Amino acid sequence: MLLAVPVAFAQQKVLNGRVLDTKTALPIEGAVIQFSNAEKAIATDAKGSFSLPIDTVFAGQMLIISHLGYEKFTLKLKPGQANITVSLTPKTNTLSEVRITASKKLKPAKVRPETVLDFGITNDRLFVLGWETGQKNPTLQVLNLYNDSLLMNCRLPVYAEKLYVDCLENLHLLTANHAFQIYLDSVSLALYPPETKATFEQHLFPCLTTDNENAYFRRNINKGIIVSFYTVNRQSHETKLFRMVADEAVLTMQQSEARFQFFRSGQNGADPEMNMNRTAHTLENNIAFAQKVMFEAPYVPLLKIGKEICLFDHVNGEIEFYERDSLRRVLPVNYHLQPNWDKQILIDAPQEKAYVLFRKNGLPELRLLDLQTGELLSTYKLGHPFAEKISVHNGQVYFLYKDPAKNFRQFLYKAPLNALQN
Template sequence: MKLLPLKFYQLFVFIAIIGLPFLSLSQKSTIHIFGKVTDFDTKKPLSHVNIAVENTIIGTTTDKQGTFKLKVKNRNNFTLAFSYIGYEPFSKKVKANQLTDTLFINAELLFKPNVLDTFSVSSVSHPDTVFGSAFFSIADFEISQDKFIFLTYEKRLEKGSKVALIADEKTLLSQVEIPAKAKELFKDFLGNINVICENSVYSVTVEDKKIELTELPFEKFNSQLKPVVDTLEHKLVYSDYSPNLPHFDYYALNLLDTTKIHFKQVKDKPLEREYRFEYYYLKPKDKLMARKIAAKTGFDKHDVAAAMTNFSNSLYYQPLYAPLFVIDDTVMIFDHYENKLFKYDEFATLLDSVSINYHQLKSSLKWKRKVIKDEQNDKIYTLYEKNGYAYLRKIDTESGQPINNFKLFHRYVEKIKIKNDYIYYIYRPFESLQKKFLYKELIRSE
């Protein structure tokens, strides 16, 4: 065997010697950060503090003891940003030490009360994670007794979505793929859960901790099942609501003799005037066509004209929102156009009405056109938003006035539902690789 010249061996030894520090540094390219966050005055630990590496998607939160750990890769100098509701934001510049791959960083946050116009906000409740997976996101959910039904997806909801059954102890019991483009879950008046898809609908049933999907007639579901709001004795309470009309009515169908009683018509009067004038804006030949279609179909000529001009897609058109709830055998209609809460008995007799103005309050908080009933104790709440944060106010159904303000912990939450004084919602941290999880917060009174 031919030996290499001595200078080559000297070169190999030199590379081996000087290469060791570089090898050591490459192994320390990941920095492990440990620390604790406390209150500046009380020195008590703060849980759920958001900690992020600025200009990256790297971040974490503190645990119940206020401690955290974080991994930062391939960065010599960076800034850690600490944020927490009710406290001054705090940032700390970090200069990595090449001699170590572990850093210990503590932070103290200064309390600063947050005043919001005329709203007094109750103490912030820290959220609990109900369920989260590293493999799929939650798009929608329904609560069924002590279990959860999830609509899930890995990358896109429209492709490869599934229905999952989760036990109360956060155990995935069963899941099944949806054979269509799923949109949302819908709980009907019987408490049954359905998957609404683009052109189909499936009923979700659970037997022996396994999920089964059964396709339902799509047209019948939309025309006969979905319009039913609730039950009252032996009656079905329903509406003829259409998002394209500036009016709709609430009725009750007696299942014993099939008679129908009328509760109330909801109408946006200014919008109704604009809607009906669409007919008079038509050209003569189009008016004639509208009358012919109306005579043939039985629709009003004004409805036909508004459909011809595509009125409901105009910039100033907004679908009506006036929800109905049945509470203790009393039908309550929250009419946001007459600005009243109307109360009826089972025979559609008006018992009482009170003024409501929670949807018209002059404030920096924006009303989200949402009234939510607690699924277990029948308390009623309405929803506001400011800077991405959701605010709930309980509605006193005796006076019609909003009381007991509550601010949710996370920003930009989705699919809010309430059960037994807990708010459930879907959330994914901003600019995070985390999937969408389900969280809950306890509603605290002032």
């Protein structure tokens, strides 16, 4: 027995290794490692590393390393080999499709004929929906958010248009009529069976954010003039009214306008001489004008920053901070009264920061909001007019821009905020 113990330990070994990109020397996450004569496989982690328990390596045993974005690599192991480093070569029809750059000047490293439709960030992954030359349907690319390495490239079976990240950080692929939930693991990507787009929007669009106890929903009343927020307990599914925001001045104007239109119409015994509307078409135009111009729905976002649920009440000029449904503090603000405010608040979730978006002559500016004083601090200028879908994540700004010099093809840009500071 004493002689048999070391023999048993000698036969059970671990093969450690790393998988890198040949061109960039960056680690490749999600590479599949398996022996040619075995069904079981493992995948590399975010550092490109893996540990594979093995028995004694026999001469001629083949190890296969594969990844959707790279050429397959086969390695003949040597007896007793315990550590390896493998470099994979990107597939020529995959790496060239990456449309993201981190240059300070925010210009694409190389002009390509493809165009980006949309992008989404969730679970430390960057998803890019774009077109390839000569392809019928778009391609969905999955990139490592921190080193921009391409993890996966999938040619979609459907004609997709948009990406949507819901309040639970799930990613969805939207077509003209349907919505698919995207499921991603280390080696594959799958689309859950679709539901109609109308049903999807009805149930998921109102959900704004979640915490450990509740999901927070929004409901617009009276064409958005009154905004109500309610919570749904994630365990008991009990629903409660959380907060309601209404602009009393707008409601008063709306009521006055309704009475004014009633008397002007000369209905129900009103003086016909007061009817200045010669036709029903004129009355309809007046009402439409009043709804669009006089009664603008307030911008009142409910956002999560760290552990707090923050209600940006721009009607009353304050931010309310809640934790576990309890109001912790109220912060007065006045940035919403400044000219050129674009009515957008951007949250950098990993860094727990908030940015206020301004636009002057179409040029976007991000201003850091001090969540303790309500003051605006540093200013960051993008320099790209009419940039769309601006997002901030971990100190990096992402946005879409249609380049007029490139036939208005849309590109995805990325840059560190400190490179944009004014």
